[in-house]
Amino acid sequence: MPAMLRRRRARGLTLIELLLFVVVVGIALAAMLQVFVAATQASADPMIRRQQLAIAESLLREIQLMPFTWCDPDDANVEAASGTSGCATTVENIGPEAGETRYGPTYFDNVNDYQGFTMSGIRDIGNAAVSGLSGYAASVSVAPAALDSLSAAGEALKITVTITGPDASTLVLQGWRTRYAPQSPY
Structure with a gap:
């Protein structure tokens, strides 16, 4: 044992x-x-991507909420015009009118005015730098384009917002703005 x-x-x-x-x-x-x-x-990458998306959505929403009219919104016939011939003084064209900027004193007043807009370092509508977003850049393109049954010239605009992050990555967000005929500038 x-x-x-x-x-x-x-x-x-x-x-x-x-x-x-x-x-x-x-x-x-x-x-x-x-x-x-x-x-x-890789944990920082999603944060940059989410921030790019938030900036792009905010800028796109700002642009889409602008009037899309035949005449400049300051024109006396803006609400009645059913084409450019109905404008009393100023036909609305792609790009801002002289002196108009996003930051004032004469502000963008139409979707078209944002064509070619760029900013390096994200700024709010009052032109104040947004904390923590100095490494981002934004650019906007607004162009007439056919949208399904709206193939008539000038009835739809394609808005492209491009955001570049601090790591040089880009995010592109596109949206559309259609014209509400003829009396509503909004």
């Missing part, structure tokens, strides 16, 4: 088995650490 007890007590891990266990666990931990490092390095 004492020999049997000794055999039971002698059971356990040998030095070789213990070393193999440490090596296997070390390899597994190293592989898991690599996954965590890769995830941490």
Whole structure:
């Protein structure tokens, strides 16, 4: 009986088995650490992408809420004109009228005015820099385009907002603005 007890007590891990266990666990931990490092390095990318999307959506919404009329919104016939011939003084063309800017004192007053607009470092409508967005840039393109059944010239505008992030990545967001005939400038 004492020999049997000794055999039971002698059971356990040998030095070789213990070393193999440490090596296997070390390899597994190293592989898991690599996954965590890769995830941490890429964790800033979604934040930049989300910020680009938020900026683009905000700017696109601002533009789409502008009037889209045949005449400049300051024209006396703006609400009645059913074409450019109905304007009393100023026909609305692509691009801002002289002196108009997003920041005033004479503000953009039509969707068309945003054609060619750019800003480096995101600024609010009052021209104040938005904290934390100095590394971003925005550009806008507004162009007449056919939209399904609205193939008549000048009835729809395609608005393209491009945002460049601090890592030089770009995000492009497009939207449409249609003309509501003829009496509603909004």
